[in-house]
Amino acid sequence: MALITPGFGRRSFPPLKRRSSLLLKLTAVVFAVLLFCEFLVYYLVIFRCDWPEVNTPAYEGEQETFEPVLKAMFLADTHLLGEIRGHWLDKLRREWQMERAFQTALWLLKPDVVFILGDVFDEGKWSSPQAWADDVERFQKMFRHPSHVQLKVVAGNHDIGFHYEMTTYKVKRFKKVFKPERLFSWKGVNFVVVNSVALEGDGCTLCSKEEAELLAVSHRLNCSREQGPASGQCGDGRPLPASAPVLLQHYPLYRRSDANCSGDDAAPPEERSIPFQERYDVLSREASQKLLWWLRPRLVLSGHTHSGCTVLHAGGPPELSVPSFSWRNRNNPSFIMGSITATGHALSKCYLPREDMVLTIYCGAAVFLAVLIFAHFELLASPSPFDWNLLRKSRTT
Numbered sequence: 001m002a003l004i005t006p007g008f009g010r011r012s013f014p015p016l017k018r019r020s021s022l023l024l025k026l027t028a029v030v031f032a033v034l035l036f037c038e039f040l041v042y043y044l045v046i047f048r049c050d051w052p053e054v055n056t057p058a059y060e061g062e063q064e065t066f067e068p069v070l071k072a073m074f075l076a077d078t079h080l081l082g083e084i085r086g087h088w089l090d091k092l093r094r095e096w097q098m099e100r101a102f103q104t105a106l107w108l109l110k111p112d113v114v115f116i117l118g119d120v121f122d123e124g125k126w127s128s129p130q131a132w133a134d135d136v137e138r139f140q141k142m143f144r145h146p147s148h149v150q151l152k153v154v155a156g157n158h159d160i161g162f163h164y165e166m167t168t169y170k171v172k173r174f175k176k177v178f179k180p181e182r183l184f185s186w187k188g189v190n191f192v193v194v195n196s197v198a199l200e201g202d203g204c205t206l207c208s209k210e211e212a213e214l215l216a217v218s219h220r221l222n223c224s225r226e227q228g229p230a231s232g233q234c235g236d237g238r239p240l241p242a243s244a245p246v247l248l249q250h251y252p253l254y255r256r257s258d259a260n261c262s263g264d265d266a267a268p269p270e271e272r273s274i275p276f277q278e279r280y281d282v283l284s285r286e287a288s289q290k291l292l293w294w295l296r297p298r299l300v301l302s303g304h305t306h307s308g309c310t311v312l313h314a315g316g317p318p319e320l321s322v323p324s325f326s327w328r329n330r331n332n333p334s335f336i337m338g339s340i341t342a343t344g345h346a347l348s349k350c351y352l353p354r355e356d357m358v359l360t361i362y363c364g365a366a367v368f369l370a371v372l373i374f375a376h377f378e379l380l381a382s383p384s385p386f387d388w389n390l391l392r393k394s395r396t397t
Helices: 016-046 088-109 129-142 168-178 205-225 285-295 355-376 385-396
Strands: 057-060 063-066 070-075 113-116 150-153 183-186 189-193 246-248 299-302 309-312 318-321 334-340 345-351
Touching (some): 016 088, 070 088, 088 129, 168 205, 205 285
Parallel strands (some): 070 113, 113 150, 189 246
Antiparallel strands (some): 057 063, 183 189, 309 318
C-alpha cells in the first residue's frame, strides 16, 4: 500500500534556490530605489539649473571690457533641529536631504560664494553650550565646502533669539563660529550683512552697536561712490568698489503681507493676506527706511518667511525673499542662483526634489515589492480547474 502524504501543490514551500532568487530580486529593487531617491534624484533635478546670464560688457572709450561675474548661491532657514524638539528620524531625513542637495549643488554648479540668510539652527536661542557645539559640528559636516568656495552666514532669530531673547553671549557665540563680515567685497561687488534682529529701534546696547556699525558702513560706501580720489574724511582704509551694495539679512524689509506674492513657492493662498507683524515677521517701517537711506542698496535678499516672494519697494530696490532650504518647512525647497557684477545682476531659482515625489516613489516601490513576493509564491495565480469546480458547486447550492 503506497504511503500518501499531504501536499500543498503549487503553493508548497519553494526550494532554497528559489528563495535565493527572490532575495536577490528584492535586494536589487531596494538598492536601486534607495540609490535613486537618496542620491541620483538630486543630480537629475539640480542638473537642470543653470546660472542666469547678466550683461557684462562695459565701455571705456573705444575699448570694450568685461566685468567679472560673481556666482553666488543664496539659501535660507535650514533650521537644523536641536536636542529639545528634534526627533532623531526627523533629523536623519531632513538633514540628509539638505546635505545631499548642498553637496550636489556645489559639485554641479561650482559657485564662488554661498550665503545662508539666517536661522541655520532651530534651537540656537535655547541651546546649552554642549548642544550648541553638537549642532555646529553637524552643520559643518553637512555644509562642508572646498577652500575656494566661501560660505557666509547671516544671523537669524532662531540662531541668537528674538530681540527679547538676544544676549551678548549668544551673539558672541554665533560670531565666534561663523565670523560674519559686516561688509564683504569680491569681484567688484559689495555685500552688506545686517543683523536684522538687532534693528528693534529701542536703544538697547546691541541695537545701538548695530546701528553705529551700519552708519560706518554707510560712510565707507558713500566715499566709494565719490568721483576721483577719496577725500580726507574717508580715512585710510582699503577703498571699496564704486558699486551699490547687495543687502543681506534675515528679516524682510517692511511689507504689509504676502498678498502680492505669487509662484510655486509662495505662501499658501489662505495665508498670503494675513497681515505681518512689525519686528516679528518683518522689520519695522522705520528700520526699513533707515537701511534704504543709509546703504542705498541695489538688491535686497532676505529669509524668515520660508516662502518665496519678490517685492519692489516704492522708490527703492527689489527684494527677494528666499524660501526655506529644508523639507521640514516646505515640500518644494529651493535656493537662488545669482550672477552678479559691479553694475548688474541676474537671478534665477533652482528647485530641489519635492518630498512628495520621493515619498510616492517609495510607496510605488513598496507596492512593486509586494506584487513580486506574491507572484513568487504564486499567491496571485489564477484558480486551478479543481478550484473552479468547487466555486461553481458553491454557487449552485
